[in-house]
Amino acid sequence: MATPSRAAPAGRVPYLIGHEIVLAAILLISLLVLSTQTDRFLTTGNLLNQGRLMAEVGLVALPMTFIIITAGIDLSVGSIMGLCAILLGYSWQNFGLPLELAIVLALVTGALAGAVNGWFITRIGVPPLIMTLATLALYRGLAEGISQARSVRGYPEWFFVLGQGEVLGVPTQLWIFLACAVVAAIVLGMSTFGRATYATGANIVAARFSGIPVDRTVLLIYTASGLIAGLAAIIFVSRVSTTRSDMGTGLELDVITAVVLGGTSIFGGRGTIIGTLLGLILMQALKNGLALAGVKGDGTIVVIGLILIATIIISNLVRRDTDG
Amino acid sequence: MAIAARREGAQDGLLGGLRRIFGSQEMVLLLSIVALLVVVGAINPRYLAERNLQSMFLGNAYIAVAAIGMSMVIISGNIDISVGSLIGVLATLSGTLAVSGYPIIVCWLAPLVVGALVTGLMGFLVAYLRIPSIVVTLGMLSILKGGLISVTAGAWITDLPQGYALAQMRPLSIPMPVWFMVVLTAAAALWMRYSAFGRAIYAVGGNAEAARLSGISRRRTIMTVFVIHGVFVGIASVLFATQLSVIQSTVPPNLELTIITASVVGGVSILGGTGTVIGSTLAAILLAAIGSSLIFVNISPYWLRAVQGVLILATVLADLMRRRRQARS
Numbered sequence: 001m002a003t004p005s006r007a008a009p010a011g012r013v014p015y016l017i018g019h020e021i022v023l024a025a026i027l028l029i030s031l032l033v034l035s036t037q038t039d040r041f042l043t044t045g046n047l048l049n050q051g052r053l054m055a056e057v058g059l060v061a062l063p064m065t066f067i068i069i070t071a072g073i074d075l076s077v078g079s080i081m082g083l084c085a086i087l088l089g090y091s092w093q094n095f096g097l098p099l100e101l102a103i104v105l106a107l108v109t110g111a112l113a114g115a116v117n118g119w120f121i122t123r124i125g126v127p128p129l130i131m132t133l134a135t136l137a138l139y140r141g142l143a144e145g146i147s148q149a150r151s152v153r154g155y156p157e158w159f160f161v162l163g164q165g166e167v168l169g170v171p172t173q174l175w176i177f178l179a180c181a182v183v184a185a186i187v188l189g190m191s192t193f194g195r196a197t198y199a200t201g202a203n204i205v206a207a208r209f210s211g212i213p214v215d216r217t218v219l220l221i222y223t224a225s226g227l228i229a230g231l232a233a234i235i236f237v238s239r240v241s242t243t244r245s246d247m248g249t250g251l252e253l254d255v256i257t258a259v260v261l262g263g264t265s266i267f268g269g270r271g272t273i274i275g276t277l278l279g280l281i282l283m284q285a286l287k288n289g290l291a292l293a294g295v296k297g298d299g300t301i302v303v304i305g306l307i308l309i310a311t312i313i314i315s316n317l318v319r320r321d322t323d324g
Numbered sequence: 325m326a327i328a329a330r331r332e333g334a335q336d337g338l339l340g341g342l343r344r345i346f347g348s349q350e351m352v353l354l355l356s357i358v359a360l361l362v363v364v365g366a367i368n369p370r371y372l373a374e375r376n377l378q379s380m381f382l383g384n385a386y387i388a389v390a391a392i393g394m395s396m397v398i399i400s401g402n403i404d405i406s407v408g409s410l411i412g413v414l415a416t417l418s419g420t421l422a423v424s425g426y427p428i429i430v431c432w433l434a435p436l437v438v439g440a441l442v443t444g445l446m447g448f449l450v451a452y453l454r455i456p457s458i459v460v461t462l463g464m465l466s467i468l469k470g471g472l473i474s475v476t477a478g479a480w481i482t483d484l485p486q487g488y489a490l491a492q493m494r495p496l497s498i499p500m501p502v503w504f505m506v507v508l509t510a511a512a513a514l515w516m517r518y519s520a521f522g523r524a525i526y527a528v529g530g531n532a533e534a535a536r537l538s539g540i541s542r543r544r545t546i547m548t549v550f551v552i553h554g555v556f557v558g559i560a561s562v563l564f565a566t567q568l569s570v571i572q573s574t575v576p577p578n579l580e581l582t583i584i585t586a587s588v589v590g591g592v593s594i595l596g597g598t599g600t601v602i603g604s605t606l607a608a609i610l611l612a613a614i615g616s617s618l619i620f621v622n623i624s625p626y627w628l629r630a631v632q633g634v635l636i637l638a639t640v641l642a643d644l645m646r647r648r649r650q651a652r653s
Binding site for chain 1: 403449453454455456458459460462463464465466467469470471472473474581584585588594595624626627628629630631632633634636637640641644
């Protein structure tokens with residue numbers, strides 16, 4: 001992580017370490033507390049199952065980390081998932097496409113939807129927040145309009161391998177997620193593209209003057225975000241065996257929470273995939289542990305909200321200490 | 325944003341004034357509403373029936389009221405994505421107080437006070453602890469939504485007492501929500517245009533450094549904007565809670581999106597510093613009119629969200645082009 005520390009001299013590296021240590025400590029404490037509440041929490045079966053449930057949010061959180069590092073945001077990922085899911089189901093059932101081709105179509109649609117976001121943001125200069133807010137409504141509207149809110153079911157057996165199957169005793173989608181996470185971590189941490197991402201978020205003007213292809217970088221990142229949202233949609237459909245137009249509603253909030261919890265600064269220029277992974281695991285562990293301890297599903301959302309705000313406050317204080 | 329300030333300041337005669345009025349977002353919205361009413365009314369006269377117009381206005385006035393506060397928040401350079409959840413919580417609070425036998429006036433005022441306290445807390449975190457508003461309000465959204473549903477389980481509140489239904493009253497035979505929408509919009513518009521504090525909101529959102537140099541406290545301004553926003557959200561919640569004879573104690577889906585859309589389509593720039601609450605109220609009316617028109621021209625209402633998305637995009641593109649043209653001249 002040489003790049004981020006160079007971009008803003010004071011306190012960047014201490015902050016990163018600070019935030020990730022704070023987060024790891026909170027994660028450890030929560031795991032300890034949760035495992036004392038119920039003995040069903042720390043079992044292999046439960047943990048693998050949680051990994052299965054985490055994969056979709058986790059996948060989308062990887063490109064979201066890149067996006068937020070460039071000081072952008074993508075609110076439309078949940079809607080892209082809905083649109084891809086509907087196109088998958090409809091092109092297969094209503095237009096008679098082979099399911100393999102429908103999967104490809106869904107992925108292409110996702111990438112295209114992301115590229116539309118990226119194109120307007122880089123070429124026209126629409127702020128990311130407002131662009132993806134517009135497509136949050138637009139893509140969901142297309143999903144609802146195309147499907148007229150009817151669901152699609154009856155997929156062939158082989159399709160369920162993706163969302164319900166296992167490879168070497170580990171859920172299929174967890175393998176996919178881990179592979180993507182490793183690729184994302186390498187690209188962000190060790191490649192020129194990753195450095196361009198940090199530079200864009202830290203100081204976009206300086207990045208342009210240094211000859212970094214800022215627009216191409218940002219366009220690619222939003223396209224990747226759409227593509228991965230399409231992949232997550234296919235896994236989602238395979239996991240729940242049905243397609244509905246409201247799939248992925250509100251998913252963007254979970255994703256952004258995990259990324260921000262992981263220490264990626266919403267102002268850009270700062271963040272890591274490791275942090276995002278810690279944030280994701282903490283969120284999922286809390287949801288699951290509290291549910292097992294008897295807290296109802298909605299109570300866990302409260303805890304996640306509190307932890308999000310508390311983590312940011314604490315890491316802000318830590319950063320101020322190292323700065324001063 | 326300096327452009328907007330210059331435009332406000334330039335008094336370039338009658339012609340320039342006229343051009344400014346007709347080129348303004350408010351006039352575009354007004355003409356769009358009229359055009360929509362005329363065209364859809366011509367296709368299907370039942371669209372203009374009194375009953376439809378009334379349900380269109382009454383059912384959506386609370387969105388316009390909430391969009392006033394939201395516009396102030398956005399103009400100051402922030403955002404509040406927890407507003408839908410807060411309305412759900414405050415409406416439930418009001419209804420619960422009402423069925424528990426508290427005086428009606430308490431049921432009407434409590435949401436305003438609690439709303440201001442909650443948004444005041446958010447404002448404190450944003451202004452004094454310097455946490456970005458999107459993160460603060462994202463966290464608050466989880467807390468409010470999760471808290472509401474785990475306490476109430478989405479139960480219906482029924483048997484509301486006599487005299488509680490504020491939104492169903494008709495002083496001078498004009499429905500109460502319309503009164504609130506018109507009076508609050510006018511008051512807020514005048515206040516933001518002519519008071520020192522109103523101008524400070526624009527200054528903080530438009531150019532924080534210039535605002536600081538002119539002695540405006542960014543912290544206090546943002547804090548105050550959030551508190552005022554909370555009062556508007558409180559009023560919107562009471563209108564929302566009293567429009568039917570029952571209250572469902574959940575968060576209305578996509579409500580924050582509709583409110584933010586009204587502000588943005590009304591010409592409030594997410595970059596901060598520009599926009600008016602007259603625009604956001606007109607936009608709320610336009611959105612309601614579009615929503616209600618789809619059925620009358622035989623388009624499935626499932627396309628509504630797509631239309632909203634296109635509308636936001638069109639507004640933002642028009643705004644960007646206008647800025648570019650002004651930057652050139």
